[in-house]
Amino acid sequence: MTSFTEENYLKIIYKLSAETDSEVSTNAVAELTLTKAASVSDMLRKLSEKQLVNYQKYQGVRLTELGEAVALKVIRKHRLWEVFLVEKLGFNWDEVHEIAEQLEHIDSEELVERLDEFLGFPKFDPHGDPIPDTFGIMPELRYQNLSEISVGQSVVMMGVSEHSATFLQYLAKMGLTLGCHIVVKELNDFDKSLNVKLGDLSNHFISHEVAKNLLVKSIKN
Amino acid sequence: MTSFTEENYLKIIYKLSAETDSEVSTNAVAELTLTKAASVSDMLRKLSEKQLVNYQKYQGVRLTELGEAVALKVIRKHRLWEVFLVEKLGFNWDEVHEIAEQLEHIDSEELVERLDEFLGFPKFDPHGDPIPDTFGIMPELRYQNLSEISVGQSVVMMGVSEHSATFLQYLAKMGLTLGCHIVVKELNDFDKSLNVKLGDLSNHFISHEVAKNLLVKSIKN
């Protein structure tokens, strides 16, 4: 069995591995778990004993296949519950993360499968993140950041890579929701900020910081 | 804040208090929490410091108003989630207890209220137990046990006072579900077992042990 705490470590190691595609450092894990490096060292030793990670002192950590399977199950549950909260209970996309952080640790395979079915086997969560299937398989979607798009291009918003409530609220207020069309009108060289026109024809100023966290797909002409 | 563990203690003290309507003994709590009396003593001291229970050494324990409010919130969540699992996800009534034991500790007022609304503000859970409202108010329903019903009487099944999966499966197999009509045909004096006829006209033998755990309401003629 994996504890609530162990699951959180695995989830975070998974996330960091996916970003960097190499060994994950103790400090990086400490930052996301909101603990100290000393605590992480302890936990990595323990996860290593349980065959959930490959860990060599001072050399960083990687998930084993087993560890990755556990992490993907937690991520699957997190994302399915987020869909439930938004689609069925009417929460906004900026309100569901904290609750899903709790629900993701509920332990019942049967529950997950029935929830999946109840929701109509969704493929993406309310932030556009893909939902792993029962076998932990999740399509790797290679979207671009809005910050990489050149002037004149049209794109569709497919996801966000930052999930804080303030960020999500800011986007919603601007009308930036999943699926919306964006045309890059101007790129301001000095700070890389953008002027964009949305599908509803409204114009907006988007900072580079924000643009980096918007995942988009080019529209094929 | 109350921990997962503290909430379980409060819930169990609530249950035992409701049954006996007097101070609850350390041993009784130990039995239901599946811990030892020594552990319970420790926890009672701690809950007492937090003003959640009134506790005098060697004299048993009672919930304070605060403690009762917390217990009722947990019970509300447990029963609402059970309704969700049965009504929305299609679980049987004997499959939901363990899962609800986990879900009842999810901490979000907003979630509970929205879930309640989503379910249509149910008044009873799948076992016939009443669901406390937002304010912790729960009608006290004075049903009779089937074991107290005399020969010739007609009753409707309103609930069960035993929630184990085996018991619930046994009832379901016999056709004893909430709302079903029962006529007591015979009382066998030597073991107090009953012969009954159900609404579907099937006849059944019911042991005293089972009859004691069936909550019924007389039909007014």
Added chain:
DNA sequence: ATATTTTTTTAGATTAATCTAAAATTTAAT
């Protein structure tokens, strides 16, 4: 190549929840 800085690990404590064994208190029985 050595010294300095940064990162990581170890050592030793702390907190929550539990346990066993022993002591204290209450209840029951003669």
Added chain:
DNA sequence: ATTAAATTTTAGATTAATCTAAAAAAATAT
């Protein structure tokens, strides 16, 4: 009203997860 039995509490350990401070290792800079 004692004594015996049952219940409850305390004392002292244990486990999981965390911490701070110090030591060790790795990375960086001169």
